[in-house]
Amino acid sequence: MLLEQIGMRVPVVQAPMAGITTPALAAAVAHAGGLGSLGVAAMDAARARQEVRAVRAATSARFNVNVFCHQPPRRDAGRESAWLDGLANDFARFDAAVPETLADGYRSFLLDDAMLRMLVEERPGVVSFHFGLPAAAQIGALRDSGAILLGSATSLADALKIRAAGLDGIVAQGWQAGGHRGVFDENGPDERLETRELLAALSGVGLPLIAAGGIMARADVQAAMDAGAVAAQCGTAFLMAEEAGTTAPHRQALASGKTRMTRAISGRPARGVENIISRRDDSAAPDYPLPYSALKALHGAASAAGETGYGPFWAGTGCAEARPGTAAEILGRLVP
Template sequence: MLLDRIGMRVPVVQAPMAGITTPALAAAVANAGGLGSLGVAAMDAARARDEVRQTRAMTAAKFNVNVFCHKPPQRDAAKEQAWLDGLRPDFARFGASPPDGLADGYLPFADDPEMLAMLVEERPGVVSFHFGLPTSDQLTALRDSGAILLGSATNLADALKAKAAGLDGVVAQGWQAGGHRGVTEVDAPDAQMETLDLLATLKDAGLPLIAAGAIMSREDVQAVLDAGAVAAQCGTAFLVADEAGTSAAHRAALSGGSTRMTRAISGRPARGVENIISRRDDGEAPDYPLPYSALKALHAVASKAGEDGYGPFWAGTECARARPGTAAEILARLTP
């Protein structure tokens, strides 16, 4: 069984939220019997190695390292300039101007041999993928290192691809889940299935399923286990953990309870707290991850002026139910 192979005593995975997860959070969840995770998509291999080693220093258990398998953006100078021009009035509110251009700050895993080498050498135990799958050679190298491999899927086709690639399990990401939607193709039709409906659909893939989306209590965890999942993946519940790297503004915003799926922040659909930036028309957003660079600059100048409405505050639909505590306390509240 997948959980036995990982060494999990509790059927809960702490989601690998890039920019939020910390070694202390991942280790605390692992030590309490769940699967702790690090999100390293925004890091270079050297920083990721440091985080993995910090985590290993705090736990002997397996933990998960998540990487992004997106395609490089297609550059369109006119579209990018139009996006920047659209943000100009927002920057002007704070006496600032948009950057001269949009930067690509997220290296796809397929183009990052140093990250692959780090994972093979450091052996965290579990490696997971978002936005698709790595190359077959990368999968072979990770598998040969002893890693348990997990993918994400929002539809049956992607789950079947994960099975064909020899993955060990799939995170079934329901429409309610916070953070980036795990779709392979941004512009492809999305059935927007909620978690329980998606679980029923993905059973045909024949892989162990880890359910994600609107899971905030032990009753929610039990519901997805009853529906056929082997575990639940929880992100929003851990946003308010003492060990999480979540900002004070992000934590405060969760209590509003209103979320929105948007491409306006990063260029890919992602669910976060409804605010000024997430309400922006995202129909002409440049390719992922280009909008991020301008948004981060805007959030920086706005927050200095006391305006947090431009924050990329990822959260699931049940964010108002998040309750603070240590990671171990939150995990205990999730354990059926």
């Protein structure tokens, strides 16, 4: 059983939310018997190593490190210039200058030899992949280090690729899930299957399934397991944790309960709290992660003026149900 391999005592995975998860959060969940996770997509290998070591200093349990396996963006100067022009009025509201260019600030694991080396050396115990899969040589190196490997799938086609790559389990990410949608091809067809439907679609793949999306309470975890999952991955439920890096405006925004899937923030479909930026037409958004650089500058300028409606406040469909507490307390509310 996957849970026994990992050493989990309870069937709950804390989602690896890049920018939100902290070593304290991951360690607290791992220490309490779940699978704690770090999202290191926005970090370089040196910073990620510090985070991994901070978790290891707080717990002897295995924990998960999540990396993004996206293809590098295709640069299109005209498209990028038009996107920046479309933000000009927003920047002008706060007397801020529009950036001259869009920057690629998220290095894909596919190209990050230093991150692979760090994971092989530090051995967190579990490594998970989002947006696709690494090269066979990368998978082999992680496997040789003793890592348990998980891949995120939103469709049967992607789940079959995960199985063919020899991974140990699948995070079945339903349409309700907050944060970035884990589609391998962001421009391909998307059936938008909700979590229960996705579990049914993946039931014959033959790998352990971890359900993700819309899981906010004990009953949701139990329902996922009744539908064939071995565990549930919860992100939004942990956004209000004392140990989480969630900002005060982000915590406050969850109460609205309104979320939206959009490319307007990063260039890839992602679900967050509905606000000024997520309601923008995203049909002409440049490739991931290029829009992020402008959005972060805009959010910074707006926040300084007291306007938080440009925040990338990732959250799933049940965000209004998130309740404060320590990570251990929140985990306790989720365990069937």
